[in-house]
Amino acid sequence: MSATTNDIARKLNISNATVSRALNDRPGVSNELRQKVINVANELGFAPNMAARSLVTARTQTIGFVIRSFDQPFSSDPFYFPMLTAIELELVLHDYHVMLDTSGSDNVSHLRMVKQNRVDGLILAGPNLNLQFVTSICNSGLPTVLIDNKLKHTKANTILTDDKGGALDATQHLLQHGHRAVAHIGGPLEWVSSRQRYAGYCEAMQGVGLNQQMQSIHTEATTIATGEAATMALLTGPNPPTAIFAANDAMAVGAMRAVSTQGLSLPNDLALVGFDNIDLADHITPSLTTIRIFKEQIGQLAARRIIDLIADTTSAPVETIVSTELVIRRSCGCS
Amino acid sequence: MSATTNDIARKLNISNATVSRALNDRPGVSNELRQKVINVANELGFAPNMAARSLVTARTQTIGFVIRSFDQPFSSDPFYFPMLTAIELELVLHDYHVMLDTSGSDNVSHLRMVKQNRVDGLILAGPNLNLQFVTSICNSGLPTVLIDNKLKHTKANTILTDDKGGALDATQHLLQHGHRAVAHIGGPLEWVSSRQRYAGYCEAMQGVGLNQQMQSIHTEATTIATGEAATMALLTGPNPPTAIFAANDAMAVGAMRAVSTQGLSLPNDLALVGFDNIDLADHITPSLTTIRIFKEQIGQLAARRIIDLIADTTSAPVETIVSTELVIRRSCGCS
DNA sequence: TTGAAAGCGCTAACAC
DNA sequence: GTGTTAGCGCTTTCAA
Numbered sequence: 001m002s003a004t005t006n007d008i009a010r011k012l013n014i015s016n017a018t019v020s021r022a023l024n025d026r027p028g029v030s031n032e033l034r035q036k037v038i039n040v041a042n043e044l045g046f047a048p049n050m051a052a053r054s055l056v057t058a059r060t061q062t063i064g065f066v067i068r069s070f071d072q073p074f075s076s077d078p079f080y081f082p083m084l085t086a087i088e089l090e091l092v093l094h095d096y097h098v099m100l101d102t103s104g105s106d107n108v109s110h111l112r113m114v115k116q117n118r119v120d121g122l123i124l125a126g127p128n129l130n131l132q133f134v135t136s137i138c139n140s141g142l143p144t145v146l147i148d149n150k151l152k153h154t155k156a157n158t159i160l161t162d163d164k165g166g167a168l169d170a171t172q173h174l175l176q177h178g179h180r181a182v183a184h185i186g187g188p189l190e191w192v193s194s195r196q197r198y199a200g201y202c203e204a205m206q207g208v209g210l211n212q213q214m215q216s217i218h219t220e221a222t223t224i225a226t227g228e229a230a231t232m233a234l235l236t237g238p239n240p241p242t243a244i245f246a247a248n249d250a251m252a253v254g255a256m257r258a259v260s261t262q263g264l265s266l267p268n269d270l271a272l273v274g275f276d277n278i279d280l281a282d283h284i285t286p287s288l289t290t291i292r293i294f295k296e297q298i299g300q301l302a303a304r305r306i307i308d309l310i311a312d313t314t315s316a317p318v319e320t321i322v323s324t325e326l327v328i329r330r331s332c333g334c335s
Numbered sequence: 336m337s338a339t340t341n342d343i344a345r346k347l348n349i350s351n352a353t354v355s356r357a358l359n360d361r362p363g364v365s366n367e368l369r370q371k372v373i374n375v376a377n378e379l380g381f382a383p384n385m386a387a388r389s390l391v392t393a394r395t396q397t398i399g400f401v402i403r404s405f406d407q408p409f410s411s412d413p414f415y416f417p418m419l420t421a422i423e424l425e426l427v428l429h430d431y432h433v434m435l436d437t438s439g440s441d442n443v444s445h446l447r448m449v450k451q452n453r454v455d456g457l458i459l460a461g462p463n464l465n466l467q468f469v470t471s472i473c474n475s476g477l478p479t480v481l482i483d484n485k486l487k488h489t490k491a492n493t494i495l496t497d498d499k500g501g502a503l504d505a506t507q508h509l510l511q512h513g514h515r516a517v518a519h520i521g522g523p524l525e526w527v528s529s530r531q532r533y534a535g536y537c538e539a540m541q542g543v544g545l546n547q548q549m550q551s552i553h554t555e556a557t558t559i560a561t562g563e564a565a566t567m568a569l570l571t572g573p574n575p576p577t578a579i580f581a582a583n584d585a586m587a588v589g590a591m592r593a594v595s596t597q598g599l600s601l602p603n604d605l606a607l608v609g610f611d612n613i614d615l616a617d618h619i620t621p622s623l624t625t626i627r628i629f630k631e632q633i634g635q636l637a638a639r640r641i642i643d644l645i646a647d648t649t650s651a652p653v654e655t656i657v658s659t660e661l662v663i664r665r666s667c668g669c670s
Numbered sequence: 671t672t673g674a675a676a677g678c679g680c681t682a683a684c685a686c
Numbered sequence: 687g688t689g690t691t692a693g694c695g696c697t698t699t700c701a702a
Contacts, residue, residue: 002450002452004678004679004680005679005680005681006679006680014688014689015688015689015690016679016680016681017680017681017682017688017689017690017691018687018688018689019680020680020681020682021681021682021687021688024681026681026682027687028687028688029687029688030687030688033687033688045450047447047450047451047452048451048679048680049390049451049452049678049679049680050386050451050452050453051385051386051387051389051390051395051452051678051679051680052386052390052678052679052680052681052694053679053680053681054386054680054694055384055386055387055390055678055679055680055681055693055694055695055696056679056680056681056682056693056694057680057681057694058694060386062434065435081416084435085437088435088436088437088438089437089438092438095447097434097435097436097447097448097453098434098435099397099432099433099434099435100400100419100423100432100433100434100435101423101432102420102423102424103423103424103427112382112430112432113432115337115380115382116382116383116384116385117337117382117384117385117386118385118432224614224618253615253618254618256618257618260620279559280588280615280619283559283588283589283591283592283619284615284618284619284620285595285619285620339694339695339696340695340696340697341695341696349672349673350672350673350674351695351696351697352672352673352674352675352696352697352698353671353672353673354696355696355697355698356671356672356697356698359697361697361698362671363671363672364671364672365671365672368671368672383695383696384694384695384696386694386695386696387678387694387695387696387697388695388696388697389678389696390677390678390679390680390694390695390696390697391677391678391695391696391697391698392678392696392697393678671702672701672702673700673701673702674699674700674701674702675698675699675700675701676697676698676699676700677696677697677698677699678695678696678697678698679694680693680694681692681693681694682691682692682693683690683691683692683693684689684690684691684692685688685689685690685691686687686688686689686690
């Protein structure tokens with residue numbers, strides 16, 4: 001088994017308290033002795049037993065990352081994974097580890113990693129988590145950061161994408177192409193992101209007085225399938241649009257399928273802009289004009305916020321909004 | 336803070352030893368008292384403090400999942416994530432948690448989660464890990480399961496895809512379409528999967544006496560970019576193939592780009608089969624014929640194996656090979 | 671069937 | 687500066 005502080009202490013004929021002080025950069029150890037301790041520790045390949053340390057410090061140096069396993073990110077649209085990677089990369093710098101939870105529990109007190117005191121804080125990802133669950137966590141006092149989610153009546157630390165701004169850019173770009181019948185397809189309005197993207201769409205349309213031409217469909221998920229269905233409904237409806245702003249790239253891909261099924265072609269018969277900038281956006285035909293989300297940066301910010309929060313639990317909740325970027329390709333009609 | 340065994344003991348005027356026995360289904364407690372303990376525990380929302388338990392049992396109920404952060408799975412080809420999800424889902428059933436490590440350390444003794452006794456076992460994913468690193472872990476005695484990797488001189492518990500069988504199916508399918516100049520593009524031959532897929536390709540070609548027509552390019556990664564470059568080289572080379580078996584779907588997408596750049600069209604000028612069955616395979620044009628990998632099942636098997644291994648550390652290493660499935664779409668020329 | 675006591679490895683308060 | 691002591695919350699002997 002691995003070496004303990006006692007092994008080091010015995011070897012140097014000192015107390016393990018001194019070993020602990022030396023190794024943790026605490027005052028009250030002569031430089032000479034401290035160096036000796038460090039040397040022996042290295043020799044023995046010493047690393048503190050986390051269980052023992054946690055037991056006394058009540059700190060685990062672990063952050064829980066919670067996401068619903070049935071969220072699309074885990075399949076066709078790996079949305080939260082670059083974030084997760086970025087989070088881990090940042091947390092490692094601060095000596096923290098990440099523990100995963102995809103169980104989709106509806107209650108904090110059912111979150112095993114919390115009950116068992118396994119984590120110092122939580123990052124909750126995605127809008128698809130049970131509202132009461134999120135609220136109860138945020139009120140529990142455990143340092144918590146939300147990604148892509150927001151509570152109505154509870155202040156929380158949250159990292160958001162500038163969904164409204166991105167949607168505004170996307171829609172305005174379509175308008176600049178001369179389109180008037182610009183429709184929107186998106187996710188459930190219970191999600192902050194869906195609401196904001198819809199708001200951006202509305203603002204753009206109303207900005208040029210197209211209140212009458214507004215037309216949008218909100219489906220229960222934002223997948224290829226729902227995008228296809230929604231687009232089909234629009235194309236076969238009474239006022240088929242000439243352009244569509246899709247709330248994410250998966251739906252945009254679905255829209256492409258619908259267009260193709262209808263015997264139409266992109267971008268001539270229909271212009272299309274997505275949201276996300278998934279890696280494949282550049283590799284489908286026609287390549288997809290979309291709004292880039294800075295996933296890695298969002299992950300990094302979430303990690304930093306949770307660390308700050310652990311250091312100072314009393315700090316006021318902060319809402320961080322990360323901007324977006326319009327990535328112009330072919331599906332919008334640009335050449 | 337959360338309740339402890341002492342809280343329960345005090346409330347019932349018994350010792351915390353009895354509480355522990357009652358809650359852990361150990362013999363030596365009357366049914367009556369056990370039930371009382373359980374009731375009080377529920378009332379108080381008790382959950383054992385993992386640090387305390389770990390300290391005495393030397394078990395953490397945590398499995399480390401190790402992967403290199405720069406592996407493609409984390410970006411365009413979310414290969415290992417469905418696996419990770421499946422692993423978590425399975426481990427939860429056995430009261431285990433998953434801790435992530437993407438640091439890409441080159442040495443076990445540098446793996447913090449191991450040094451600090453944070454994990455009971457390790458799942459190492461991907462062929463891209465440092466060989467010495469993997470070997471040293473497998474020899475360290477810590478229960479370990481490899482996914483998509485294999486050691487030459489060290490026996491290990493490993494879960495593999497039937498890469499050779501899948502490649503055989505893919506290549507034979509192209510041959511059945513009447514193609515003779517069937518080329519292969521794949522990853523580095525240091526990877527087990529690349530070697531096996533290449534072997535399957537060779538076996539298929541040699542099986543119909545096409546040793547002379549064999550032509551393959553192995554790139555340092557299996558991405559859209561390398562697939563495009565390799566295909567470009569083949570198409571502009573002395574013997575342009577009429578069909579290509581790509582070692583994964585990302586490379587196949589790259590191949591499509593090269594074909595398009597060359598002014599050719601799929602599947603008429605070139606037939607194509609990939610490997611993976613990523614979600615988008617069905618949504619690109621033409622839809623991609625490919626070999627399906629059962630990622631969720633692989634994850635589940637890895638999780639089960641690591642649990643068995645923890646229960647019986649002496650059990651002999653097992654190599655598990657999960658079969659594949661040919662998914663026929665349009666890129667191969669089928670209609 | 672139950673309790674008392676020891677101890678896992680570490681940190682922190684208090685002596686000296 | 688350094689050692690002694692206690693204790694974090696739990697499990698596990700050993701007694702009774």
